[in-house]
Amino acid sequence: MKYEFAARMGKVPRSFIREILKVTEDPEIISFAGGLPNPESFPYHDIKEVAVQVLEESGAQALQYSTTEGYYPLREWVSNRYQSKGVKVDPEEVLVTNGSQQGLDLVGKIFLNQEDPVLVERPTYLAALQSFGLYEPVFYSVPLEEDGVDVNRLEEALHEFDPKLFYAVPNFQNPTGISYSLKRRKEVARVLTGSNTVFVEDNPYGEIRFMGEDYPPVKAFLEESVLLGSFSKIVSPGIRLGWITAPAEVMDKLVTAKQASDLHSSLLSQMIVHRYLSEYPVEAHLEKIRSMYKSQRDLMVSLIQEEFPDDVQCTEPEGGMFLWVTLPEGMSSLELFEMALKEQVAFVPGQAFYAEEPQYNTLRMNFSNSSAEKIETGIKRLARSIRELEK
Ligand code: PMP
Numbered sequence: 001m002k003y004e005f006a007a008r009m010g011k012v013p014r015s016f017i018r019e020i021l022k023v024t025e026d027p028e029i030i031s032f033a034g035g036l037p038n039p040e041s042f043p044y045h046d047i048k049e050v051a052v053q054v055l056e057e058s059g060a061q062a063l064q065y066s067t068t069e070g071y072y073p074l075r076e077w078v079s080n081r082y083q084s085k086g087v088k089v090d091p092e093e094v095l096v097t098n099g100s101q102q103g104l105d106l107v108g109k110i111f112l113n114q115e116d117p118v119l120v121e122r123p124t125y126l127a128a129l130q131s132f133g134l135y136e137p138v139f140y141s142v143p144l145e146e147d148g149v150d151v152n153r154l155e156e157a158l159h160e161f162d163p164k165l166f167y168a169v170p171n172f173q174n175p176t177g178i179s180y181s182l183k184r185r186k187e188v189a190r191v192l193t194g195s196n197t198v199f200v201e202d203n204p205y206g207e208i209r210f211m212g213e214d215y216p217p218v219k220a221f222l223e224e225s226v227l228l229g230s231f232s233k234i235v236s237p238g239i240r241l242g243w244i245t246a247p248a249e250v251m252d253k254l255v256t257a258k259q260a261s262d263l264h265s266s267l268l269s270q271m272i273v274h275r276y277l278s279e280y281p282v283e284a285h286l287e288k289i290r291s292m293y294k295s296q297r298d299l300m301v302s303l304i305q306e307e308f309p310d311d312v313q314c315t316e317p318e319g320g321m322f323l324w325v326t327l328p329e330g331m332s333s334l335e336l337f338e339m340a341l342k343e344q345v346a347f348v349p350g351q352a353f354y355a356e357e358p359q360y361n362t363l364r365m366n367f368s369n370s371s372a373e374k375i376e377t378g379i380k381r382l383a384r385s386i387r388e389l390e391k
Helices: 007-011 016-023 044-062 072-084 099-111 126-133 151-161 182-192 248-262 267-279 282-307 333-342 372-390
Strands: 094-097 117-122 138-145 165-168 198-202 226-230 242-245 322-326 362-366
Touching (some): 044 267, 072 242, 094 099, 099 198, 099 242, 117 126, 126 138, 126 165, 138 151, 282 322
Parallel strands (some): 117 138, 117 165, 165 198
Antiparallel strands (some): 226 242
16 A cells, blocks of 8 residues: 655654664663663652552542643642742643643644744754644744844844744753853843744753753743743653643643643643652752752763863753754764764764754764763763864
8 A cells, every 4th residue: 555644744854863862772882862861860769659649549530531731730830830930820821741742742733834934043952843843834043152042133033034933942952051041031032022923932951950040931021922841851751741831822722732632641640740749859859860960961071171172162051961062164973973883972963953054063962861981981982083083
């Protein structure tokens, strides 16, 4: 039989990262390619205890169908967490999703028609390009600078393209690790205020700030925006829970779209996560993750500075799980990838993260999922490959 797939499927490449991860599954390879949290941070024991309690005390409820919007106490937890950071979000404005990735899909579903203009950062989160890409928009991008998006270019792009959405990751961005300063956050809110472009703020890493000053999300200055969050980096990615907050009018459409997709997210998982977050020492758990990632990040940054040639640059993230390396002009990270694989070390070539006109001399490195020993060996091997490529 000849399957005739929808045209849109031809427009979205399979995730380049997934293809690369296949190559790097070999346990002999030191991989900085994936985007995995450190499994040592998973609260196995606590989750096991909580799961038993939930099943024993509320098993019939937990295993039944439930509401699309999500488990109310979990929505309240999200709302209270925002209140503590100075952002007013009512529990009714929170929709629980299967990871923030589903939130991105739902946003695409309710807003995008074919050929609609969508603005993203340059570079941007690859799986957002995939998610929105299925709705066949036209992507435009605005450069990222050290402390956030280039606001002048953003303003120009808003006038020139009149985009439906502007998608950004203001905290410890995937892939660059870059974070917006407070000034940039306010400027972004200022230029978007009064426009018809919906700001889609993706914030899965906000709680993982291990240095520097914490700032509120842009939504604190731009109420009409859509803000996504995730339990993946604070509890576990395998539980597949996240959320999306939006004004009532948008929430109504999101709920309809989620209903059509999957009726609701797993109530059992929501009850487990809620009980864990409300009854266990979550602040201590978050501190543990932050200090773990900080030492991994410090080690990787200092080794890169010592071992890589001087004309190679890297970002110095204040949180999250990634840093971004820029090779000298004209060097190709894809060629470096081939050479590094021979040395049994892997990363993600940066070209995958561009919506348009990729920059070929960039690469993404994950620091959260490698031991100190692997970081040390891996960076030294990578330095050798870079010098070899420079010859
Ligand atoms: N957005 C960004 C920027 C991410 O890096 C990720 C995780 N790779 C996600 C969304 C999706 O996370 P999840 O679905 O696990 O919440």
